[in-house]
Amino acid sequence: MTALVGIDLGGTQVRAILATEDGRVLARYRTRTAPEDGPEAVMGRIVAAARTVMAQAGGLPIAGVGAGSPGPLDYRDGVVLAAPNLGWINVPLKARLEAELGLPVVVGNDANAAALAERRFGAARGVDNLVYMTVSTGIGGGIITGGRLLLGRRGFAGEIGHAAIEPHGPPCKCGNTGCLEALASGPAIARAAAERVGRGEPSVMLSLAGGDPKRITAEIVAEAARGGDSLAADVLQNAAFYIGVALVNLIHILEPELILIGGGVAHAGDLLFDTIRSVVRQRAIPCMAAQVRIEPAALGDDAGVLGAIALFLEYGRT
Numbered sequence: 001m002t003a004l005v006g007i008d009l010g011g012t013q014v015r016a017i018l019a020t021e022d023g024r025v026l027a028r029y030r031t032r033t034a035p036e037d038g039p040e041a042v043m044g045r046i047v048a049a050a051r052t053v054m055a056q057a058g059g060l061p062i063a064g065v066g067a068g069s070p071g072p073l074d075y076r077d078g079v080v081l082a083a084p085n086l087g088w089i090n091v092p093l094k095a096r097l098e099a100e101l102g103l104p105v106v107v108g109n110d111a112n113a114a115a116l117a118e119r120r121f122g123a124a125r126g127v128d129n130l131v132y133m134t135v136s137t138g139i140g141g142g143i144i145t146g147g148r149l150l151l152g153r154r155g156f157a158g159e160i161g162h163a164a165i166e167p168h169g170p171p172c173k174c175g176n177t178g179c180l181e182a183l184a185s186g187p188a189i190a191r192a193a194a195e196r197v198g199r200g201e202p203s204v205m206l207s208l209a210g211g212d213p214k215r216i217t218a219e220i221v222a223e224a225a226r227g228g229d230s231l232a233a234d235v236l237q238n239a240a241f242y243i244g245v246a247l248v249n250l251i252h253i254l255e256p257e258l259i260l261i262g263g264g265v266a267h268a269g270d271l272l273f274d275t276i277r278s279v280v281r282q283r284a285i286p287c288m289a290a291q292v293r294i295e296p297a298a299l300g301d302d303a304g305v306l307g308a309i310a311l312f313l314e315y316g317r318t
């Protein structure tokens, strides 16, 4: 038996695990990313996190390292082209980690990695045609078709968050307007709620945010909706509508058998999922809508680190 290191590089935290090939976690470590300190400092924290979990291998040989990073990221040479949340441009993540750790390293987009993790360790075991979507600060995606991750030419494929859903809709960070991410991500949900509360629509969200609409978060919207607040429910259902429309397109293009939705916003639960499923039922070609399940992802906060392990298992030995 061998062990593997999985690294999840996020805008807020760097997480590392040591795990066996079947996903049993042997050691965990997490630290602040603090991207404001610059790429070199972050690289130092990633290396330190990896070494911390590697020190707990207890004599088990370590086969390699997987690392999931915000994209776009060229999976062939392991260079992160641009990661706005990290302030990174053209950072050679794979080469740096291989030099520092002395192990083979596979890097990949974090949402692609999470899709692989759900298939190997989570809610998509045995599923060859999967759409994975994570809805949190942004909206990311990973597509598995015919049992293989859809990479595109350089590994940029699967950017579900930048599917254009409302062509004249709100601006997106990518430069387009009306992307799914600009309509249904956590910040988009919070902004929609803040606008309506700011216009005087009654809602418990105002007091939950301490009287300042600008302090409404997606978590507050979800909490208020669960408590029966009709404005919060409406805001969430609007986001769910857009997610459903995006999924109708994906269902028609890819014919998945399972769609998994993860990320913080998925914690909103039935209110979100019921609307998404009903949009799909109403709008997708019936024979295609009937055969697809839409479910919450299973791995939660571990999706990133287990995804990094899955990346290495998938691509580290070829």
Ligand SMILES: [Zn+2]
Binding pocket: 161, 162, 172, 173, 174, 175, 176, 179, 181
């Ligand atoms: Zn976009």
